[in-house]
Amino acid sequence: MTPLAATAEPRGVSLPVAVFNVIRKDLLIEWRGRARINATLFFAVMTLLLFSFAVGPDTTILARNASGYLWLAIMLASVLSLGESFRIENENGALEGLRLIPVDPRAIFLGKAIANFLVLFGLGVLLIPVAIALYGAKLDAGVGWALLVLLLGCGAISAPGTLYAAIANQARARDVLLPLLLFPILVPALVGAVKATQLVLQGDPMGQLSAWITLLVAFNVIYWFLCLVLFGRVVEE
Amino acid sequence: MIAARLTQVSRRYGLHWALVRMSAELPSGHSILLTGPNGAGKTTLLRILATALSPTRGSLEIFGLSPKTDLETVRRKVGLVTHKSHLYEDMTAAEALQLLARFDRSVDAKAIPQMLERVGLSSRADSPARTFSAGMRRRLSLARVLLQHPELILLDEPFTQLDPDGVTLVEEVTRELKSRGATLVMSTHDVERGRALCDLHLHLVAGRAEPLMPLNATTPLGSDA
Secondary structure, X not given: OOOHHHOOOOOEOOHHHHHHHHHHHHHHHHHHOHHHHHHHHHHHHHHHHHHHHHHXXXXXXXXHOHHHHHHHHHHHHHHHHHHHHHHHHHOOOHHHHHHHOOOOHHHHHHHHHHHHHHHHHHHHHHHHHHHHHHHOOOOOOOHHHHHXXXXXXXXXXXHHHHHHHHHHOOOOOHHHHXXXXXXXXXXXXXXXXXXXXXXXXXXXXXXXXXXXXXXXXXXXHHHHHHHHHHHHHHHHO | OEEXXXXXXXXXXXXXXXXXXXXXXXXOOOXXXXXXXXXXXXXXXXXXXXXXXXXOEEEEEEOOEOOOOOHHHHHHHEEEEOOOOOOOOOOEHHHHHHHXXXXXXXXXXXXXXXXXXXXXXXXXXXXXXXXXOHHHHHHHHHHHHHHHOOOEEEEEOOOOOOOHHHHHHHHHHHHHHHHOOOEEEEEOOOHHHHHHHOOEEEEEEOOEEOOOEEOOOOOOOOOOO
16 A cells, blocks of 8 residues: 555646647547438438528529538538537546546647547548538639648637537537527627638639638637637536 | 544535535545435535545545645545446456556556456456446456555445445455545445445535544544533
8 A cells, every 4th residue: 555645746738738638538529429410411411411402493693692501511510520529528527527637728728629529520520521512612722722721611610609508518408509609609700710621622823711710710719719728617617 | 643534524416416515524544425315415525535526615635635736646545435436438457457557657567467366357358348247347447546656545335236245345445545544425225334444434424524533432433522
């Protein structure tokens, strides 16, 4: 038996290591619960299909609005994946367990937000070809620009989405509360992502793409910083 | 030395006050039996001591440190075993303890297989937590506490949902922790078993604490009478 006085002083790990551990833990759980990811992907594809049914067979309208349909599908699906990422934390008080180890709340936020981003980005990568096939759109500006816009758009959803999922997780009507809190905040990012994607798909003769990308970068910088600062208060209160 | 000092601590849930202006000093190196009827505030008190909950009013010190200014240090000194298993359903027992070791460098990852053996879960080390009974989850919580070597251990109804072997395990672990010099606070309705393991008694009634008493004594601790 080890007397307490002789035990090594407990020491935490550095912030980057803690962030990496949270990401690894979240992605492992996502992988183990693949049925949930499959359901989210199926939901997003169904949303894209429903838009095409609702608009009808007019390929011109479908192609013109493809970027809007794509981002609405990603945004609606994000509610499922963000809510799920905190449901697993709530289930047995797992988040409380992390806090009591203790794990730095900044590491929990960054780890979960990056894991959510990776899931959303992966979903977006799968949805772009589906949207192109369904709506007859073309990648006029090339794959690289499309991936950059997707990266910034998913980042813009993930940071506030993780914070608001943590808030909504503490409420009874969490499934309803998350979109009510999140969607109004995401309007500038949605507009920026849709416009930028539209320019990537339909060409950018006026050189507007960089302005929309700047908006998305600014949104990401502001919200990743704000949410990082606020997350500790949310999970400790 | 004082392990925990509560000064005028109150905790409210909505309109209900679970703890009301509670003041107490829990001496270190002792094991304290926490009793009280349902709704007396035992779990709330343990969760406040563990810093899982903040008091609505009043102040708390753990080994002279305030959670408001030294939260991380305080949390490293406290271990909580409660009905919440703190487990991820899709992670195995071994992975749950490895996750702990990845965040706390004082936890020896090599000791995990022996610890699982100790708590009787070695045959289920690679089973996901979702297949575990409540008693097995409780055993895994005990393993976490044993690996982290906290100085103040809070046990909330540690005997519930355990089979006879599990109860014996809790008793052994409690005695081991006491021999290490740890401070224990144990909330249980199994008063006889608690009395055999503890030397002090704190009784709560309707969110208020009666004076801390040595077990089998009629005068409060620190009283001149």
